Amino acid sequence: xxxxxxxxxxxxxxxxxxxxxxxxxxxxxxxxxxxxxxxxxxxxxxxxxxxxxxxxxxxxxxxxxxxxxxxxxxxxxxxxxxxxxxxxxxxxxxxxxxxxxxxxxxxxxxxxxxxxxxxxxxxxxxxxxxxxxxxxxxxxxxxxxxxxxxxxxxxxxxxxxxxxxxxxxxxxxxxxxxxxxxxxxxxxxxxxxxxxxxxxxxxxxxxxxxxxxxxxxxxxxxxxxxxxxxxxxxxxxxxxxxxxxxxxxxxxxxxxxxxxxxxxxxxxxxxxxxxxxxxxxxxxxxxxxxxxxxxxxxxxxx
Ligand code: SF4
Ligand code: SF4
Numbered sequence: 303x304x305x306x307x308x309x310x311x312x313x314x315x316x317x318x319x320x321x322x323x324x325x326x327x328x329x330x331x332x333x334x335x336x337x338x339x340x341x342x343x344x345x346x347x348x349x350x351x352x353x354x355x356x357x358x359x360x361x362x363x364x365x366x367x368x369x370x371x372x373x374x375x376x377x378x379x380x381x382x383x384x385x386x387x388x389x390x391x392x393x394x395x396x397x398x399x400x401x402x403x404x405x406x407x408x409x410x411x412x413x414x415x416x417x418x419x420x421x422x423x424x425x426x427x428x429x430x431x432x433x434x435x436x437x438x439x440x441x442x443x444x445x446x447x448x449x450x451x452x453x454x455x456x457x458x459x460x461x462x463x464x465x466x467x468x469x470x471x472x473x474x475x476x477x478x479x480x481x482x483x484x485x486x487x488x489x490x491x492x493x494x495x496x497x498x499x500x501x502x503x504x505x506x507x508x509x510x511x512x513x514x515x516x517x518x519x520x521x522x523x524x525x526x527x528x529x530x531x532x533x534x535x536x537x538x539x540x541x542x543x544x545x546x547x548x549x550x551x552x553x554x555x556x557x558x559x560x561x562x563x564x565x566x567x568x569x570x571x572x573x574x575x576x577x578x579x580x581x582x583x584x585x586x587x588x589x590x591x592x593x594x595x596x597x598x599x600x601x602x603x604x
Pocket of ligand 2: 492547
């Protein structure tokens with residue numbers, strides 16, 4: 303058995319800001335909310351969300367013999383996370399200015415697993431970062447990171463919302479598990495709801511992806527709609543920038559999450575004339591490769 307203290311100290315050494323450990327148990331209540339959201343069609347063309355629901359809300363079905371989930375969080379909040387100058391119209395979500403977090407966090411989780419194997423050589427694990435069907439936000443809440451804010455993201459009272467999540471699912475039990483944070487929530491604040499350019503935030507603390515700029519600029523297909531992009535060309539931070547918890551949170555401390563790109567240097571004119579070679583040189587390690595140059599250029603025109 304590994305101790306929770308050892309896990310937390312190891313994860314902090316690796317560079318995570320938040321660490322919690324929860325038992326690998328089904329998340330029945332969260333599954334119900336998710337299914338209601340799907341039934342209402344709020345996932346639009348993101349059909350992958352309809353698949354693997356059993357695995358998504360039951361870690362034991364995703365990873366055989368799993369007993370515990372180590373939930374890790376790391377801040378990426380930078381000087382670009384708290385909003386752009388009025389009228390700037392080549393806005394990029396601040397996480398996308400960094401190296402791709404999937405790669406960075408996967409490597410950090412692998413490092414953490416190696417640390418754990420020093421005390422438990424037979425340990426079996428699998429690492430996940432926003433790619434497999436894992437109910438990351440529900441696990442983070444269960445691990446005591448914070449609560450689900452009105453804009454559907456986990457709010458941590460110290461770090462705000464601009465942190466990435468990653469999970470290490472292990473086949474061992476831990477001496478002590480975390481519990482959800484109590485007595486904290488959004489109170490009367492509705493800043494994120496009011497800041498959303500397309501009123502995409504639903505009263506149920508979920509987002510209608512049909513109206514969300516982040517989904518529209520990156521993932522969603524069938525873009526012949528009239529969704530207002532409000533100057534965003536990749537992702538959208540509008541509902542997070544205004545959150546009082548992000549306004550007061552410290553900037554990220556892990557240098558792996560330093561921005562690689564200054565979005566003010568990439569003006570609309572620069573984007574318009576950019577070649578694929580230039581795009582590769584500028585953005586090949588960032589999440590912006592996910593949508594590609596052509597889509598970014600198209601987004602400029604909306
Ligand atoms: S990411 Fe942008 S469009 Fe989507 S809910 Fe937040 S503010 Fe609205
Ligand atoms: S902006 Fe306000 S309502 Fe929205 S998540 Fe932050 S605290 Fe909650």
